[in-house]
Amino acid sequence: xxxxxxxxxxxxxxxxxxxxxxxxxxxxxxxxxxxxxxxxxxxxxxxxxxxxxxxxxxxxxxxxxxxxxxxxxxxxxxxxxxxxxxxxxxxxxxxxxxxxxxxxxxxxxxxxxxxxxxxxxxxxxxxxxxxxxxxxxxxxxxxxxxxxxxxxxxxxxxxxxxxxxxxxxxxxxxxxxxxxxxxxxxxxxxxxxxxxxxxxxxxxxxxxxxxxxxxxxxxxxxxxxxxxxxxxxxxxxxxxxxxxxxxxxxxxxxxxxxxxxxxxxxxxxxxxxxxxxxxxxxxxxxxxxxxxxxxxxxxxxxxxxxxxxxxxxxxxxxxxxxxxxxxxxxxxxxxxxxxxxxxxxxxxxxxxxxxxxxxxxxxxxxxxxxxxxxxxxxxxx
Amino acid sequence: xxxxxxxxxxxxxxxxxxxxxxxxxxxxxxxxxxxxxxxxxxxxxxxxxxxxxxxxxxxxxxxxxxxxxxxxxxxxxxxxxxxxxxxxxxxxxxxxxxxxxxxxxxxxxxxxxxxxxxxxxxxxxxxxxxxxxxxxxxxxxxx
Numbered sequence: 014x015x016x017x018x019x020x021x022x023x024x025x026x027x028x029x030x031x032x033x034x035x036x037x038x039x040x041x042x043x044x045x046x047x048x049x050x051x052x053x054x055x056x057x058x059x060x061x062x063x064x065x066x067x068x069x070x071x072x073x074x075x076x077x078x079x080x081x082x083x084x085x086x087x088x089x090x091x092x093x094x095x096x097x098x099x100x101x102x103x104x105x106x107x108x109x110x111x112x113x114x115x116x117x118x119x120x121x122x123x124x125x126x127x128x129x130x131x132x133x134x135x136x137x138x139x140x141x142x143x144x145x146x147x148x149x150x151x152x153x154x155x156x157x158x159x160x161x162x163x164x165x166x167x168x169x170x171x172x173x174x175x176x177x178x179x180x181x182x183x184x185x186x187x188x189x190x191x192x193x194x195x196x197x198x199x200x201x202x203x204x205x206x207x208x209x210x211x212x213x214x215x216x217x218x219x220x221x222x223x224x225x226x227x228x229x230x231x232x233x234x235x236x237x238x239x240x241x242x243x244x245x246x247x248x249x250x251x252x253x254x255x256x257x258x259x260x261x262x263x264x265x266x267x268x269x270x271x272x273x274x275x276x277x278x279x280x281x282x283x284x285x286x287x288x289x290x291x292x293x294x295x296x297x298x299x300x301x302x303x304x305x306x307x308x309x310x311x312x313x314x315x316x317x318x319x320x321x322x323x324x325x326x327x328x329x330x331x332x333x334x335x336x337x338x339x340x341x342x343x344x345x346x347x348x349x350x351x352x353x354x355x356x357x358x359x360x361x362x363x364x365x366x367x368x369x370x371x372x373x374x375x376x377x378x379x380x381x382x383x384x385x386x387x388x389x390x391x392x393x394x
Numbered sequence: 395x396x397x398x399x400x401x402x403x404x405x406x407x408x409x410x411x412x413x414x415x416x417x418x419x420x421x422x423x424x425x426x427x428x429x430x431x432x433x434x435x436x437x438x439x440x441x442x443x444x445x446x447x448x449x450x451x452x453x454x455x456x457x458x459x460x461x462x463x464x465x466x467x468x469x470x471x472x473x474x475x476x477x478x479x480x481x482x483x484x485x486x487x488x489x490x491x492x493x494x495x496x497x498x499x500x501x502x503x504x505x506x507x508x509x510x511x512x513x514x515x516x517x518x519x520x521x522x523x524x525x526x527x528x529x530x531x532x533x534x535x536x537x
Contacts, residue, residue: 151401153470
């Protein structure tokens with residue numbers, strides 16, 4: 014058995030999402046419960062079937078479980094950083110594989126828009142990190158970190174502003190087909206170029222959308238999943254690596270090395286390759302991250318992501334339809350969670366006007382100091 | 395007397411105190427591991443390369459290269475509004491340490507990745523001097 018094979022197969026059986034946008038009457042707990050109720054309804058399970066609970070961004074695990082009157086035998090919570098969505102899903106797989114739980118609820122609640130959360134500036138607790146060491150020089154936002162990476166990618170490889178604009182406009186066209194997307198009005202490349210800069214070379218349209226919302230997933234073993242009325246979506250491949258050393262500064266390799274490790278582990282576990290993917294869900298906090306992920310996961314050669322996407326490959330009718338929901342850039346910044354929900358729904362064929370015909374394998378990829386990837390599949394091997 | 399200075403200021407009482415003291419004396423001070431020689435900033439008790447605990451603050455060359463730059467069109471602090479749009483440069487020093495800083499005397503449209511730079515010292519308040527950079531004079535033979 015290859016080293017990256019694991020014996021316990023797992024599956025997503027329930028998916029729940031709230032509306033996204035400005036929902037001031039809900040706090041993060043409420044949004045999490047709303048999403049969890051949707052997910053349980055989706056798979057026909059009840060609260061009492063949950064024996065594992067993994068929370069993300071919801072402030073307090075004890076309060077959350079108290080609100081829903083739940084006593085799981087496995088509980089954990091993780092910080093409200095988007096890179097933790099893939100991490101949490103892999104933790105659920107590990108908990109199921111180890112027998113720590115048999116039905117795991119993953120719950121994400123984010124009231125960042127109504128709470129006035131900032132990614133940048135003195136009150137930023139999620140994005141800038143640290144004690145504001147670089148504020149005296151005006152280095153004050155996570156967007157600037159990605160602007161620095163984009164500028165260097167342009168310098169090294171000739172990547173152009175319009176390549177970033179194509180990522181944003183492609184995902185917006187997808188969002189136009191998603192009734193739950195927050196921003197659904199398509200824009201042209203000319204309109205992209207005319208939009209204001211936030212941190213050059215990034216325009217407003219290169220930034221994700223801060224909103225309120227919640228997402229929940231219900232995972233169980235493949236064996237149990239097959240007994241449920243709705244067909245399981247298998248977690249067929251997964252992998253994780255990190256690049257924390259020196260990570261106060263943009264990585265010289267745009268996270269290429271950890272992504273290569275994750276790509277190998279994920280495809281080996283799945284017994285699949287890039288060409289087998291019917292759609293991609295690419296972590297898109299900012300547009301340049303999409304380019305780095307495509308290179309790191311081997312969809313295109315290093316440095317060629319710009320021209321590669323300019324051939325329309327990420328569009329719904331392209332070779333690798335990506336972020337069919339509109340992603341963080343146009344649906345809502347649900348920190349990877351909604352992208353994973355969309356992946357499951359694509360494999361189920363539930364995506365209506367934005368459905369990728371015959372989607373069987375959909376891959377989530379996240380380029381960040383924690384790299385993760387998950388392959389969702391209609392077949393378990 | 396510092397009423398005119400409205401940008402964020404550093405704390406001077408923490409472990410980076412020697413860095414700020416050095417800046418006031420026109421020196422770029424970094425921590426250097428006494429076990430493996432690796433430089434580091436910000437201050438840390440342990441070396442990220444060898445995990446050694448012995449270190450000292452030393453004056454460094456102040457020479458480096460622009461790794462990248464970006465231009466802020468949004469001010470997250472009021473103090474930057476007068477300079478909009480302003481640039482931030484990512485510098486890699488000869489000693490391997492990276493810093494975010496500003497380039498003095500170079501317009502935004504003349505910023506270039508790969509350019510050699512040298513530290514310069516800009517008084518912010520009587521207590522605080524910021525280390526910034528200027529394009530290095532080629533005659534100085536900076537590689």
